[in-house]
Amino acid sequence: MSRGDERIGELLEKVWSKGAKLEDHGRNFQFSRWKEAIEELGLDEKDYLGAKSTDAELPWDMVDIGISHEYFVNELKKAKEVALTIDCRDQCIGCGMRDMVEECGKLTSDNLKKK
Numbered sequence: 455m456s457r458g459d460e461r462i463g464e465l466l467e468k469v470w471s472k473g474a475k476l477e478d479h480g481r482n483f484q485f486s487r488w489k490e491a492i493e494e495l496g497l498d499e500k501d502y503l504g505a506k507s508t509d510a511e512l513p514w515d516m517v518d519i520g521i522s523h524e525y526f527v528n529e530l531k532k533a534k535e536v537a538l539t540i541d542c543r544d545q546c547i548g549c550g551m552r553d554m555v556e557e558c559g560k561l562t563s564d565n566l567k568k569k
């Protein structure tokens with residue numbers, strides 16, 4: 455679900471229409487109901503499972519929170535290298551949010567200590 459695109463909404467509605475209510479992975483989860491809904495909608499489970507290429511558009515790219523795709527890709531690379539990103543309250547590292555949020559970058563750690 456968390457890796458899904460806008461088609462997952464249709465899947466949820468379809469499964470709900472088939473009787474799913476507050477399912478969990480325990481006693482009331484019916485995989486066959488999900489499988490049936492996936493087939494009826496013409497979805498392919500492989501589109502949602504496994505590795506995703508960062509070169510392609512990602513399902514959540516349509517959500518614009520100001521941070522660039524390139525920044526996220528670089529952060530992923532750093533996470534795999536167990537490399538840290540500096541605290542941007544001390545120095546902006548250009549994630550892109552500044553273009554959206556006027557106050558961004560003005561909340562420095564020094565300012566926080568004064569409060």
Ligand code: SF4
Pocket residue numbers: 542543545546547548549550551552553558559560
């Ligand atoms: S200061 Fe703002 S724009 Fe700069 S890296 Fe931090 S969150 Fe991004």
